[in-house]
Amino acid sequence: MVGEAERNGVDVQDGPEVAGYDTVAVCRNALTWARERDYAGYDPYDGLNSPILSAISRHWLLRLLSIHGVQKFPLNLRSYLGIPEQRNPKGIGLFASAYLNEYERTGEDAALEEAERLLDWLADNRSPAFDRSSWGYNFDWQNSTKFFLPATHPCGVVTVFCARPFLRHYDLTGFDRSLAVAHDAATFLIEDIGTEFVDGYEVLTYTPYDSYVAVNANALAADLLWRVGKRLDDETLLSRARELFSFVVDAQTEVGGWHYSVPASDSHLGYDNFHTGFVLESLSRYAREQDVDHPAREAYERGMRFHRENHFESDGAPKFEDDQSRPYDVHAAAQALVTFTRRDDPEDAALASRVLKWTLDRLYDPEGYFYRRIGRFVTDETPYIRWNQAWMCLALSAFLKQEHGVDPNQL
Numbered sequence: 173m174v175g176e177a178e179r180n181g182v183d184v185q186d187g188p189e190v191a192g193y194d195t196v197a198v199c200r201n202a203l204t205w206a207r208e209r210d211y212a213g214y215d216p217y218d219g220l221n222s223p224i225l226s227a228i229s230r231h232w233l234l235r236l237l238s239i240h241g242v243q244k245f246p247l248n249l250r251s252y253l254g255i256p257e258q259r260n261p262k263g264i265g266l267f268a269s270a271y272l273n274e275y276e277r278t279g280e281d282a283a284l285e286e287a288e289r290l291l292d293w294l295a296d297n298r299s300p301a302f303d304r305s306s307w308g309y310n311f312d313w314q315n316s317t318k319f320f321l322p323a324t325h326p327c328g329v330v331t332v333f334c335a336r337p338f339l340r341h342y343d344l345t346g347f348d349r350s351l352a353v354a355h356d357a358a359t360f361l362i363e364d365i366g367t368e369f370v371d372g373y374e375v376l377t378y379t380p381y382d383s384y385v386a387v388n389a390n391a392l393a394a395d396l397l398w399r400v401g402k403r404l405d406d407e408t409l410l411s412r413a414r415e416l417f418s419f420v421v422d423a424q425t426e427v428g429g430w431h432y433s434v435p436a437s438d439s440h441l442g443y444d445n446f447h448t449g450f451v452l453e454s455l456s457r458y459a460r461e462q463d464v465d466h467p468a469r470e471a472y473e474r475g476m477r478f479h480r481e482n483h484f485e486s487d488g489a490p491k492f493e494d495d496q497s498r499p500y501d502v503h504a505a506a507q508a509l510v511t512f513t514r515r516d517d518p519e520d521a522a523l524a525s526r527v528l529k530w531t532l533d534r535l536y537d538p539e540g541y542f543y544r545r546i547g548r549f550v551t552d553e554t555p556y557i558r559w560n561q562a563w564m565c566l567a568l569s570a571f572l573k574q575e576h577g578v579d580p581n582q583l
Contacts, residue, residue: 190528195575198532199568203270205540206561207286211267212257213557214250216243216544220312221323222253235314248554261297261307262330263558264290266566268337273569276344277576284344291341294334295353299326302364302380305356307334318438319382327379328365331357332392339399351403358400361393362412370434373419385434388450391420395454417458420451421471428478429494443494445483449507452476456514479511480523488526489534499545505531506563513574521574528571531564 189195219242220226220235229235242249271287274280299306306326313321321327335357342351366377368385376393378384394416401409424430430451432441441447452475459472482494483504490504491497505527512524535543541555542564555561 190525190532193532193536195528195568195572198536199270199274199565199572201540202542202561202565202568203267203274206267206557206565209257209557210259211264211290211557211562212259213561214248214255214257214554215260215309215311215556216554216559217309217313218250218255218258218311219243219253220314221255221258221310222250224253226312232314232317232320235312235320236316239314246550257557258310259293259297260310260558260562261294262309262333263562264294265307265330265334265337266558266562268294269333269340270562270565270569272337272340272344273566273573277569277573287337287341291337291350294338299324301325302360304360304364305335305353306331306360306364315378315384316440318384319379321379321381325379325381326360326364328361328376328389328393329378329386331360332396335396339396339403342403351400354396354400355404355406358397358409361397362409365393370419371422373415373422375416375419375434384438386432386439386447387420387423387430387434388432388447388454390416391451391454394420395457398458413458417455417468420455421467424471424475428474429482430475441493443478443482445479445490445492445504446501446507448475448479448483449504449511452479453507453511453514456511460515476511476520480519484508484523484527488523488528488530490527490530499547500534501545502531502535502542502560503563505535506567509567510570513570524571524574528567535560 217239219239220229225238229238242253268287268290271283271290275283275287294307299308301324307330308321308324308326309330310323312323335354338350339354341347342354361376364380366380366382367374368377368383370385375385375390378386378389394413397409398413401413423434429443429448432444432447433439452472455468455472455475459466459468462468483491485491485497489500490508492499492501492504508527509524512520534546537543542560544552544554544556544560
């Protein structure tokens with residue numbers, strides 16, 4: 173609350189109050205908490221960063237057991253397993269985006285300078301696996317039986333979230349190097365990520381090394397290609413973006429949602445919450461630039477209705493999937509705040525406020541960090557640096573931008 177923020181050294185300003193919290197103070201408190209730890213910490217999926225577990229996990233099943241065993245254990249075993257607290261490139265991209273939002277909202281040079289420090293780190297810590305700008309996770313990751321992605325090897329989703337703040341930095345400052353990095357990342361997506369043919373579309377796989385097709389990964393990539401292509405008037409990027417967006421639109425089911433993967437049987441996830449948000453956020457920018465009868469506009473409107481009506485409890489708690497309430501996860505709450513601040517719509521604004529109120533009441537620690545999730549029996553209060561803190565810093569900055577009348581589509 174405001175008093176708690178003051179006790180933690182946060183400058184309290186006249187921000188919108190939600191659940192008795194000054195959201196400006198909460199946002200600054202959360203950013204300060206992360207900055208004091210140099211934006212380094214644990215991740216839900218960093219189990220294979222343990223020298224003990226990585227040494228014995230040579231088979232995909234053992235890797236899965238190690239990752240999910242650490243993640244699901246009711247106590248945080250990471251310090252005992254030798255897992256270090258590290259920066260996660262995706263988390264750094266999210267923090268950089270949050271600071272750029274804060275700079276745009278307030279005009280404070282300190283926010284821009286901090287964003288630029290984080291962008292410099294991203295530029296210096298691109299994946300060594302490819303010549304082009306791309307990023308991966310800071311841990312080995314096994315995705316079910318589908319593929320194994322070693323640490324630092326790139327994937328499309330991480331690359332998009334790391335490239336976005338470079339593009340935004342260019343928009344705010346005109347700094348050509350930032351646009352060049354974003355363009356380089358877009359080129360990585362169309363030249364180096366794998367492709368598969370699905371229903372007549374050449375779509376992107378999750379990484380350069382697999383054949384796994386995730387709908388949200390294609391939506392995120394299409395969004396970056398479209399935005400970079402528009403700034404450079406590059407028809408190659410724009411044409412590729414149109415094809416990927418057409419695939420995403422056609423992948424929408426009759427109920428208005430999107431399965432995680434194509435085919436749907438390739439994933440245990442169905443209509444899950446925050447990946448649906450990824451698709452809708454990505455579609456929003458493209459759809460608003462099309463004619464009123466364009467299929468992307470219809471898909472976006474149908475998708476927003478489905479998402480709003482099926483993924484949230486009446487009090488704003490973010491359901492895990494349309495037919496499964498728990499766990500209530502902070503990542504879903506954060507993405508909802510981004511998704512529902514994309515346009516000037518009263519129903520969207522009301523839902524965003526309910527989600528934020530629920531999150532601050534249930535997942536926010538007055539020390540300045542966020543818990544991960546509330547499960548059926550256990551609440552995970554581990555302050556994960558990417559999954560919790562980075563996402564909520566971005567979400568709060570997006571919410572505040574809308575409250576202060578700044579165009580949310582520039583996120």
